[in-house]
Amino acid sequence: MTATLEERPAAPENAGGKPAIDKAEGWRRRGPLLPALIFTIIVTQIPFILTLYYSLQSWNLVRPGSQEFVWFSNYGDVFADSQFRTVALNTVIMTLGSVLIAVVLGLLLALLLNRQFAGRGIVRTLLITPFLITPVAAALLWKTVLLDPTLGLINFVLTPFGGSGTEWISQFPLASVMAALIWQWTPFMMLLLLAGLQSMPTDQLEAARVDGASAWSTFRELTLPHLRRFIELGVVLGTIYLVNIFDQVYMMTQGGPGVASANLPFYIYQRAFLGFDIGQSAAMGVVVVILTLIAANFALRLIFRSFSGEQEAA
């Protein structure tokens, strides 16, 4: 449908290129945005520059007057810190694992909701609710109501099968946090993918039916490529949110035992506000920003390229 629309002769308003906007007009149009821009710079870029500055200092709040300029030794310490490496790996597992599992579950639910059945509206509303719950409340819910070894519902349900003794949060801390994250983010993915499914042109699906495609072939060869952009968007948005996640870690495990379930934001917080090592945590913050930028720019792009390549080859 869109393809044929694009093909039609350009509508008159698009016909003769963009008229040049002169400078004054440009200012008049964009000027009002300036305060917002300045505010954004003040609250994001200035702290970042300060962080850069702190990261070159040896500065521990516990020892007043200890502040001195040490070049890059903080960075050396960061990379020598084996806990930092563990936490970095945790972050990758927590973020990508949660996002990918949420996308898969969201896709399954979206496929379900894309069908007609009685009570679909209610089911949809119920499925969305986890996303509407405050993260802290959700974390508490998981920690106490569901995963508590003696009072939790999960162990209660598992009792008949002999699985009642599990100390979920201390035995599987990372998985427990991820379960809460996935529970909360699946509805988001589901909504996004449902929108994608509903924007699928019906005539393509009908053409596939006439062409003899089975339900699975139709899904694999047509629906999935159509959903690609929606999946990409879901992965990018989910990653951006989850890489920074703090609430669930703080509420459920405090990053423990040890650093088994800590992610980078939580570890940096620990170093800065529990260890009072400003220089060290500033350096970590800078490393994390750089790593995140690299991840955003290369890793994600790589994932998508192989993903789309797979579709083409199919």
Added chain:
Amino acid sequence: MAEVVFDQASRIYTPGAKPAVDRLDLTVADGDLVVLVGPSGSGKSTALRMLAGLEPIDAGSVRIDGRDVVDVPSKDRDIAMVFQNYALYPSKTVAENMAFPLKMRGMDKDERAQRVRQAAEMLGLTEYLDRKPKALSGGQRQRVAMGRAIVREPQVFLMDEPLSNLDAKMRVQTRAQIAEMQNRLEVSTVYVTHDQVEAMTMGDKVAVLANGQLQQYATPPELYDRPKNAFVAGFIGSPAMNLLDLPRSSSGVTLGGVEIPLPRDVSDAAGSRDKLTIGIRPEDWVLESTDADSSTVVKAVVDVVEELGSESYLYAHLADDTSTSVVVRGPGRVKVRFGDPIAVRPNPDALHVFDAETGERLP
């Protein structure tokens, strides 16, 4: 190759409402191209989709090559369909699009490639095989859609307004190509259009639909010369036939004070009706001198002149009845202008007479 039969086939979208297709009876002879034509909402697409297996058949049956397909899923009906917006698969190349139905039927790769190559050659798509549909023009996309149908070598082609997204010139060209290809492949084809010119030029036979009901099913000349009712008469032909409700007189009807005699069989069939709908095609008027006696010619005043070069159409209203308008074909380079008087006389041998109430042809 197969005969397609609609046997009292109906489709009712909402229970209790008027059927979208109402007891359709239609037989498409093996190898024929049959056009379903009618105004928007007349049920053409629905009828085609019933044949395609995309809509259920609520009553009656549809048979392909003698087999009742009511409960046969689309993919097992051995049909191929060309959609109005082509429905190409955007993530696939032209070659992959065309090979898709073959792949879904488990044909091996080499044979697939071979068939796609042949079809692409026939349609002049060879150099575009590696492109995505997005990078093609409207006409090329249309041909890819055709190609995807051809490679299947199905028993029946179904086409739902396949030319409606092309510009006028492309449409005329492609129209001829489709008709030529269909002739060569000899595959029975059901073709849906709202354009009566397409219907008349392409169809071996044409089915005119209105309100879900079949109005007439005939060859194009028959449809033009002997429309079964006033609806078909007005729908087929451009400009449309003049349809005038005229009072009876002793030997026929009167138009603008002029006595128009009716043939014996017609006036017999008309019986005691005091009003008849008379159909006169624009070319069935004879232009007379304006000095002629007003008891033998109808006087009219020209509103609009459409000059087409080889001929012209005069849109006029009657001199003594401004509410009655007529369209008259004249020669090219006609001298009359807006506001000029003209005098016309209908050719008595070319009159179409319909019941004024039911619209049925008399006799």
